[in-house]
Amino acid sequence: MRKCSRDWDNTTVNFQRYSELMTRLRKEFCLGVYNLNYDTVALSALNGAFTGFDASGQFAPDDMANQMEWDFVYHLHGSVHQTLVGPFGEKLRWVDDLNAEFDDGHIGLSLDWRSDDRPFVRTTLVAGGFKLDQLLVEPYSSFHAALVRDVYSADAILIGGYGFGDEHVNRALQNAFVERDARRPALVVNWSPDDQDLTSSRATHGLDS
Numbered sequence: 255m256r257k258c259s260r261d262w263d264n265t266t267v268n269f270q271r272y273s274e275l276m277t278r279l280r281k282e283f284c285l286g287v288y289n290l291n292y293d294t295v296a297l298s299a300l301n302g303a304f305t306g307f308d309a310s311g312q313f314a315p316d317d318m319a320n321q322m323e324w325d326f327v328y329h330l331h332g333s334v335h336q337t338l339v340g341p342f343g344e345k346l347r348w349v350d351d352l353n354a355e356f357d358d359g360h361i362g363l364s365l366d367w368r369s370d371d372r373p374f375v376r377t378t379l380v381a382g383g384f385k386l387d388q389l390l391v392e393p394y395s396s397f398h399a400a401l402v403r404d405v406y407s408a409d410a411i412l413i414g415g416y417g418f419g420d421e422h423v424n425r426a427l428q429n430a431f432v433e434r435d436a437r438r439p440a441l442v443v444n445w446s447p448d449d450q451d452l453t454s455s456r457a458t459h460g461l462d463s
Contacts, residue, residue: 256334259294260352273299283410286324288401290416290423292334292379294352296327303327305335306393307348313393318400328397330423332379343376346393366391386422398422405430414443 263269276299279285287303289296297303304326308314318326329336337356339347349356359377366374368387380388389398405411405426418424431440 255292256352256356259334262294264298269295269298276300279412280325284324286404286408287327288397288404288423289327289329289333290331290420292329292332294334300325300327305329305333305348306397311348311350313346313348313396315392315396318396324404328400330394330397330401331381331385332377332394336378338376338378346378385420389422398426402426402429406434408438410439410441412441412443416442416444 264273272295276285276287276296280300285300287296287300297305304317304321306314306318306326306328308317333348334352335348335350336346337349337354338359339345339357343357343359356378358379359375366376368374368390369384372384372387374384374387376391380394389395401423411427413427416423431437
């Protein structure tokens, strides 16, 4: 994924259209992006957006708490720009240069014990099962907490290219739509074959409650 991001061509017509959309949204709204992908596409379209890390690459939870104007891209499940640091990969750092050396984890050196004494390997991304346990470490814990808060405060929500396969994200959305008195616009942008009925899929589960 990191190599693909290094070699990625941002001059394609599809990316230019995507970038134009994001630029217009950024101009008209206080825009915040919660990205479930590891790549650099959203960041390339929103140059200078806050990532949750400061200029030195340190995780910056205080800056997150004071991000009043939004203008951020938070990678809920990790990013190709993240690397583990410390003898046992205790912390994550952000590295702008994708040609630098990265440490993505080592099963023999970086075990962390979480719910029910399950061992988890410290890595730079969240994938597979037991995602709630994987989200217990920073910065993922703060990113998910921010998502839960922001879906309540957002004036409108745009969901693009999401298959609704992550229950912690689904619940954050569903809870906000069910519990908040005032309805807000929500648009789900997805692709499906012409003969597939999206109204019966997870894409709309809870959004029309």
